[in-house]
Each structure stands twice: as structure tokens, then as C-alpha cells.
Amino acid sequence: MATEVIIPALGESISSGILATWHVKTGDYVEEGQAIFELETDKITSEGMAETSGTIDLKVSEGDEVEVGSVIAIIDESAKAETTEQEPDSSSQEDSSEEEEGEAESANAKPKGQHPASVRRIAEESGIDPDSVDGTGKAGRVTKADMLAAVEKADPVDPAGSTPESEPAKPAQTVQATGRVTRKKMTPLRRTIAKRLVQAQQTTAMLTTFNEVDMSAVMACRKSHQEAFVKKHGVKLGFMSFFTKAVVHALKEYPAVNAQIDEDEIVTNNYYDVGIAVSTPKGLMVPVVRDCESKSFAEIEQDIIAYANKAKEGKISIEDLQGGVFTITNGGIFGSMLSTPILNAPQSAILGMHTIQDRPVALDGEVVIRPIMYLALSYDHRLVDGREAVGFLVSIKKALEDPMRLMFEI
Known part of the structure; x- marks a missing residue:
């Protein structure tokens, strides 16, 4: 009996993908539930599993574009009995004895090469x-x-x-022995990122305003409560939860920033699902932390860590990336001092965080050294006026310089 391996439906907007990797080759015996291929689409990378056991015959090659519903391999289930009853040859006697000593260990042996x-x-x-x-x-x-x-x-x-x-x-090794450059096709995800960035520049009246924030209070708060926070919640108290809460506070104060244009209508969002930009080996992704207004600092940190791990393992799903009303991106982790982040359409604003540096500032007539971060707010000027944009950024600045404002919602 033969079973077809078919590209499954991956979402309403996805009709095809690139067969990026085969984890097996023609003639290999595969087990039911074994990961046998990796598929890249314009939104996510996902693994395909064998639905039955048997010998596999590959029908497409790595790098081929495949449609949803197409047959990419065939599994011959009748080969199971042959594999099971096959006599071990002389070269496998040693392996057989090892299996008798520890079958579980042999089953977990790592394939080389x-x-x-x-x-x-x-x-x-x-x-x-x-x-x-x-x-x-x-x-x-x-x-x-x-x-x-x-x-x-x-x-x-x-x-x-x-x-x-x-x-x-x-x-990265970019020079081949046969020439001074190499060429490879853009992945669907990279093509989509490029398309969306250009589209954001061409279809919005994007403008960026800047401010700076003294991070002394946030850093002191983290230092004072970090040990107890980790002990109770199992995660570190990071900067991102402070920024997320400050963004929610500012969105409530300036609802125009929490809106978007849909043809000739303005759609104002009455919820606070904030996207957190994450850099992955395949490109930038923006998983969304849901219901930030009702979540604690610990819950936000836990969500961010969970998304970071999923992104690292290539397990971000389409649902993880949909529905955000605002985006935060942190170029500071790479050492960026200042930048103008590009809008994540159809959202109308994005906040850019940057590296923290000790700087001399004038305070009460004296020059003191404080940890300063530059903030950048890029926004769609068709919808958000300069007054609202500046006020929004000032609201974030005040909340971070006096975190108690977040607790009392003032």
C-alpha cells in the first residue's frame, strides 16, 4: 500500500511554499510522526511529518516551489515487513549486539553526515x-x-x-572557488519582508519623531526587585515589559495612534495587542503579545521569552504574527544608537528602542551622568498628527522615568 505525502493547507493566504529541506532521502525507511521535510512560506517555516511508516520515494527536490495539495513524496507501507524481517549482514553484527545491550540508546543514536x-x-x-x-x-x-x-x-x-x-x-562564506560572488534565490519570507517594507514606504506618509528617556528609574526598579521577581515568576524582569506597559498607557491616552486606515475609513482599535519584533536567521518576525492591558509584567516577559524560543526553533505560527495594533522594535541589542523604524502595515505607528549609554545631562542646574536611551516613533502622518505623535512619545518618556505612573495609570 502506498501513501502520498501532500503539502497541507497552511492558512487562507498561503497557496505555495519552497521545499527548503528534506530530512530523508529516497529509499530511507521513515516512521509515522517523523519529521521528513521543512517548508518555507512567505510567513513561516514549518515541518512536515510522515503520516505512516514505510520506505519513502521523493518526488520533488530541495529548493522547488510546491503548491498546497501537491504530492511531494510517496511512502510504501509494504516495505515495513521487509525492513523488520531483514537478516543482518556481517557488517552489522556489532551494531546488533549493541542494540541488545541498550535498545533505547541505539534508537537515539545520532545520524552522522x-x-x-x-x-x-x-x-x-x-x-x-x-x-x-x-x-x-x-x-x-x-x-x-x-x-x-x-x-x-x-x-x-x-x-x-x-x-x-x-x-x-x-x-559568512560568500565567495565560491569558481567566482567572486554567489547567487541564491530569496526565500519566500525574505521576499515578503522586502515587499512589505517597500510598500510601507510607498503607501504611507511616514514621519519619525525622536525623544530621549532617562532609564535610571527603570534600572533601579529592576535591580531592587530582580531577585524576588525571578524567584516568584521564573523569568527575569526585562526592559521590554516596562516599554510594553508604557506603550499601552500611551495608546489609551492617544487613541489615534491605535488606529489604522482601511480604504476611506478610519478603524480605531479598542484592544492592545502589541507586536514585538524578533530577529531570526530567516529574517525579521513580529509575534504579537495579546491583551497587554490586562497582563502583568511577568506574563508579558513570559510571552516574549516563549516567542523568542519559538522563533529560534523556527516554530512561529501564522496566528502568532497576526492582529497586532502597534509594534516595538529594539535595535539597541545590536548596538544601534538611533534609527528610523519602518511601519509594520497596516499599523500606523512603531516605536524604536536603542542602546543605553551614559551621557552628561543638566539636572537642577548641575551636570550629572545618567543612562540615556534615544526613542524613535515612526508614524503615518495621514492619520496621526504631529501633536499626537509627540504627545504619545512624551507619555512613554514620563512613564519610564517614573514607573509608578504605570501602577496608578496617570
Whole structure:
């Protein structure tokens, strides 16, 4: 009996994708529930599982574009009996004895030399041998997340996004032996990001206003309560929860910023689902933290960490990316001092955070050193007036410089 492997429906707006990686090859025996391929679409990357056990025959190659509903492989279920009853040859006697000693250990043995394209790409760029990495995938396979963790461990990155001088970051290998450049097709996700960024520039009257915020109060609050916070909630008290709460506070004060244009209508949102921009190896994604007005600082931090882990493992879903009313992006983790973030359409505003630097400031007639962050608010001037944009940013500044305002909602 033969079972077809079919590209499943992935969402209303997705009709095709790129078969990025085969985790198996023609003739391999696959188990029901085993991850056998990786599919890249213009929104997410997802894994496909075998629906039955048997020998697989691949019908498309890595890099091919495949339509939803198309057949990409066939699994021969009748091969199961042959695989099970097959006599071990002399070369496998040693393996058989090992299985008798520890069947579970053998079942988890890591396959050597066969790795998905995403793992091979990271290996080429980092110089790390995938066979030296402990795999957490099925049957001990090395996953992209395993490689990223190995790279981070071998070449740690500081909060500003730079590597230690003693171990400079290894540049990506972009020069082939046959020429001075390489070419590869853009992934669906990268194409969509490029299209949306250009569209945002062309279809909105985007303007950016700036301010600066003294982070002393937030930093003191974190230092004072960090230990108790971690002990109770199991996560660190980060900056992002403060900024998210400050954004919600400002959105309530300036509802025009929480609106969007739909043809000739203005749609004002009465909810506060905030997108948090996350950088991934495949490009920028903006998962959405829901109902931020009713969530605690701890719940917001937990949601952000969960999304960061899902993004790192390539498990962000379409639902995770939909429905945001406002976006926060933090270029400061890469060392950015100032930037003009681009709108995440159809939203009408986005807040850019930047690196914190000690600066001399005048306070009560004296020059003091304070940790200062520049803030940037990009907004659609068709909908948001300059007065509202400036007021919105000032509201965030006040809330961060006096966090008690968030507690009392003033």
C-alpha cells in the first residue's frame, strides 16, 4: 500500500511554499510522526511529518516551489515487513549486539553526515561541524536550533550585539572557488519582508519623531526587585515589559495612534495587542503579545521569552504574527544608537528602542551622568498628527522615568 505525502493547507493566504529541506532521502525507511521535510512560506517555516511508516520515494527536490495539495513524496507501507524481517549482514553484527545491550540508546543514536540544508548553511558560516553537536531532534538529529546554540556557546555575543575582540565573529562564506560572488534565490519570507517594507514606504506618509528617556528609574526598579521577581515568576524582569506597559498607557491616552486606515475609513482599535519584533536567521518576525492591558509584567516577559524560543526553533505560527495594533522594535541589542523604524502595515505607528549609554545631562542646574536611551516613533502622518505623535512619545518618556505612573495609570 502506498501513501502520498501532500503539502497541507497552511492558512487562507498561503497557496505555495519552497521545499527548503528534506530530512530523508529516497529509499530511507521513515516512521509515522517523523519529521521528513521543512517548508518555507512567505510567513513561516514549518515541518512536515510522515503520516505512516514505510520506505519513502521523493518526488520533488530541495529548493522547488510546491503548491498546497501537491504530492511531494510517496511512502510504501509494504516495505515495513521487509525492513523488520531483514537478516543482518556481517557488517552489522556489532551494531546488533549493541542494540541488545541498550535498545533505547541505539534508537537515539545520532545520524552522522546527513543534515538538513539549514544546518549545513550554519555549519558553513560558523565552521562548526554538525557531527560534533548533540542533536535534540528525532533519533538524535541535529536541528537548526542545536546549531544556533552551538554557535552562541562557541562565539558568545554581548548585549550590544558584538563579539569579544579575542574571538572575532567569523564572516559568512560568500565567495565560491569558481567566482567572486554567489547567487541564491530569496526565500519566500525574505521576499515578503522586502515587499512589505517597500510598500510601507510607498503607501504611507511616514514621519519619525525622536525623544530621549532617562532609564535610571527603570534600572533601579529592576535591580531592587530582580531577585524576588525571578524567584516568584521564573523569568527575569526585562526592559521590554516596562516599554510594553508604557506603550499601552500611551495608546489609551492617544487613541489615534491605535488606529489604522482601511480604504476611506478610519478603524480605531479598542484592544492592545502589541507586536514585538524578533530577529531570526530567516529574517525579521513580529509575534504579537495579546491583551497587554490586562497582563502583568511577568506574563508579558513570559510571552516574549516563549516567542523568542519559538522563533529560534523556527516554530512561529501564522496566528502568532497576526492582529497586532502597534509594534516595538529594539535595535539597541545590536548596538544601534538611533534609527528610523519602518511601519509594520497596516499599523500606523512603531516605536524604536536603542542602546543605553551614559551621557552628561543638566539636572537642577548641575551636570550629572545618567543612562540615556534615544526613542524613535515612526508614524503615518495621514492619520496621526504631529501633536499626537509627540504627545504619545512624551507619555512613554514620563512613564519610564517614573514607573509608578504605570501602577496608578496617570
